[in-house]
Amino acid sequence: MYGAGDVRVEETAVPRIVEPTDAVVRVTLACVCGSDLHPYRSLPAAEEGVPMGHEFLGVVEETGSEVTGLAKGDFVVSPFAFADNTCAICRDGFQTACPRGGWYGNGGVGGAQAEAVRVPQAAGTLVKLPGDVDGALLPSLLTLSDVYLTGYHAAHMGRVSAGKTVTVIGDGAVGLSAVLASARMGAERIILMGRHQARTDLGREWGATEVVAERGEEGVARVRELTGGEGSHIVLEAVGLMPAYEQAYGIVRPGGIISRVGVPQYEEAPVGFGSLFGKNATLTGGPAPVRAYLDAALQDVLDGRIDPGRVFDAEVPLDQVADAYRAMDTRTHLKVMVRP
């Protein structure tokens, strides 16, 4: 990506092992993330492009001398952030803050919207998949790289449980994943705030009990009305923009939890007496430590208990990846797979 709206497919240097803890993975299937749309709308034009993409399935091509548990030919899924998965922070379940971890597309590591990618901390990062897995499951397996488990993280940090009313702000792929995860965790009511019917219909299939199309103050009033004036125990914010944050503190119940997973496009926000503090609202969330949840979710997908791959409604070959950005930016498609 060379700037807002400017996505190009180029030949670059072939990824190679740099550190002994690296692997090189040939990408089988990748996709475009809602968070990729933030730079797609705002990145300043530059001479040098930024490698894009951080969600992928692939086949291990080469491993560094210190990589254990992986071999050439293994079929793997990668979390969107790499991590050693052994340090104290990883053991706490916060792999996205691993001191030896990092992000694809940064610091000399390539993006996953590519034919191949170098994976640092490969032993801690990559999770092996059955080599003979049913091809129909690939989209759902791809969601374990980020989108489904980001929605899951929202619900997990929001402490969704039986008897709770959960409101999900955003009908994008992460918001819908948060609906699915909340239903799995036993939420009593799930209010989905969104206005794109094909999406909210999928949300209903996944467990949304009510859909609120209104936004802003009207949306806040509607959710308060639906909850007897008390507000929602838990609000999962899957957008990342200030109006969504404002909605969140408007509808959260006293003592309730706002869990954010949309990457915030702001640094400062209201947190004082009039927003969070006065009603003892908790603000939580961050980049999902996908690795912490991956093994259990993988089994759920393989056993057919969840089908998060339904967030994908299109696929393009790698050389048409710019079309995928356009389709998601205009909301023509929900989430687009990219096949090298």
Next chain:
Amino acid sequence: MYGAGDVRVEETAVPRIVEPTDAVVRVTLACVCGSDLHPYRSLPAAEEGVPMGHEFLGVVEETGSEVTGLAKGDFVVSPFAFADNTCAICRDGFQTACPRGGWYGNGGVGGAQAEAVRVPQAAGTLVKLPGDVDGALLPSLLTLSDVYLTGYHAAHMGRVSAGKTVTVIGDGAVGLSAVLASARMGAERIILMGRHQARTDLGREWGATEVVAERGEEGVARVRELTGGEGSHIVLEAVGLMPAYEQAYGIVRPGGIISRVGVPQYEEAPVGFGSLFGKNATLTGGPAPVRAYLDAALQDVLDGRIDPGRVFDAEVPLDQVADAYRAMDTRTHLKVMVRP
């Protein structure tokens, strides 16, 4: 209080029953709160004074026709906020957000730095004390009105438990109470950030394992060093000013919790990728629902398990209450009792 630094003692109308759910209580012992110092430093001068004080022990003088469980002559402690203690929000344990609740010194309800005060929602608010309680316990009982249970609330919302490292920002009476509560909850390490030795000495007696006198970036660096570079699992912020908030997100460990009970003197604050979101830090806290914790803490005081009254280091008669403000503002005294 007629403005910053302008505290006067005046004859006002005698408090009377207004609503059938009211009681009138003759105040036995009150005190000045750290939060009273915020207006003491910044309240614009006005023609009409604001009634002050919200912490008190007293004797019931009269009850409204709908007040159950209380009678003239009962010795009681009042939480700093009144609440019906029966609604869904109160049952959740968030009495400070009760729709029928409110604050002393507001909306026609007087302050507790007075000879008597009208208590709305008296049945839900007031807690009876043994009439023959040892006089030496009165300071500790008075802390159940606010300060000790505000420190307790910080630790409770921060989910302090065995094995955790807790950092308390602020060596005021609430910060020290947070140390005491954290020790009771089994925290492994308690780092107290403060520089007033008489106070940090009491903090050490109550369970602080380390004291950090540095502030700002130096203070952050020192706590990070003490925690092997990882930061503190839990940060209890008992100040309410922006530098304390900035310290809090600087020292919290990835996936950790910042729990605020100092009334924020700001509305907007950093919450984006560079402060809270990037490391999945949780921000929680608010006005303590003292009523939720009062019964258990009362038993702890009566049985001698805790002695939170040690935060009081002076007492004045009501007509010298202005001296109490001055002494606390200049940090000559930690917390001052007021006896009508």
